[in-house]
Amino acid sequence: MKSKRVLFFSAEVGAGHNRAAFALQQALAREDSTIQSHVVDSYRVAGSALGKVVADGYIQLVKILPYVYSYMYARGENSFGQAALYKFIIKSFSQNVRQYIREFNPDCVVCTHPFSCAVTSYLKADLRVPLVGVITDFHAHRFWIYRNIDYYLVGGRDIQSRLIARGIPASRVIPCGIPVDPHFASPPDQEEIRRRYGLDPCLPTVLVMGGGFGLVPVEKIVRSLKKSAHPLQILVVSGNNGRLQKSLSAYCKRLSRISPELSRRIRVFGYVDNIWEFMHASDFLISKPGGLTSAEALASCLPMIMVKPLPGQEERNSEYLSRKKLAVPVWDEGKAYRVIDFFLEHPQRLEKMKQRISEAGRPDSAGDAVASVLMPLLGMGKPVPLSS
Secondary structure, rough: OOOEEEEEEEEOOOHHHHHHHHHHHHHHHHHHHOOEEEEEHHHHOEEEEEHHHHHHHHHHHHHHOHHHHHHHHHHHOHHHHHHHHHHHHHHOOOHHHHHHHHHHOOOEEOOOOOOHHHHHHHHHHHOOOEEEEEEEOOOOHHHOOOOOOOOEEEOOOOHHHHHHHOOOHHEEEEEOOOOHHHHHHHHHHHHHHHHHHHOOOOOOOEEEEEOOOOOOOOOHHHHHHOOOOOOOEEEEEEEOOOHHHHHHHHHEEEEEEEHHHHOOOEEEEEOOHHHHHHOOOOEEEEEEHHHHHHHHHHHOOOOOEEOOOOHHHHHHHHHHHHHOOOEEEEOHHHHHHHHHHHHHOOOOHHHHHHHHHHHHOOHHHHHHHHHHHHHHOOOOOHHHHOOO
């Protein structure tokens, strides 16, 4: 009997699209190890240089001209002219995608980026394969939304309503949560993790992230946390930003000469593939509100202090999370410690916030998506009802 095959079209524009694809891939393998799956960058499939041009261009644009990107993002929500241009680009790069899908011969295609949703939707009549779109933010830009996508996996009821308003039938929009790594569904013991990383099990612990592209002033944040009225210990994850990791390590070395006690309370890491452990070890997260990072924080019941949201989708994430009182925005990242001090001095307010986060978090979002959508599409099970 031929093994079922699932093709994940992602994009290396930020890490979130890949993280969602890998989360679903892992959940699928847990459900049935005979299923073959592959995660690929849809931009690189479309054109060998396209992926680098798009990724580099996006980062440079939000770095140098953030207001231009924000304007373009907002215009793209309602501008038919821009939509027509996008359609022209999709059509121009669709041939390589069509060939790749035919060669892999999947039983289902899952898209975790709007570009792959657009291309596969355009090719749907020709390929005749089920398509699933995975929206990786708490807001759905119109470039995500296409009638030919069979199912959408979304972060919650609010975004489900938005897609329904755009003409997508309710039965095809599944509010299972943004897919996070299945490990989030099995939280480890906090005290044990802290001891493993050489941390004091009793001290408040702050996780600082967002340095991968150098868009968040992580070092400024770490330095400012010394101003807290409470002794804090700090975990820093710098991602693939080797320069930041080196700079922070040098700072800790200098700090050790002045205050060995403070220096010992800071741990610096580069790229990690077990972020669920770092989140479960922490009491607070300071990061920009990327869709996956935010979903992971909710799944970990981890209060997040949001800094430096990227224009467009992260601004919308920040607005959503603030409106729902699931995270706290801070416009001066050097004063994030004040939020931490407030919650430590008002434990009842902290507990109420954590209760809201617990109710909104979906630690088994990837498993739910696989059970309710992917397995039935593969003919390997009946849809499993989701809890509200």
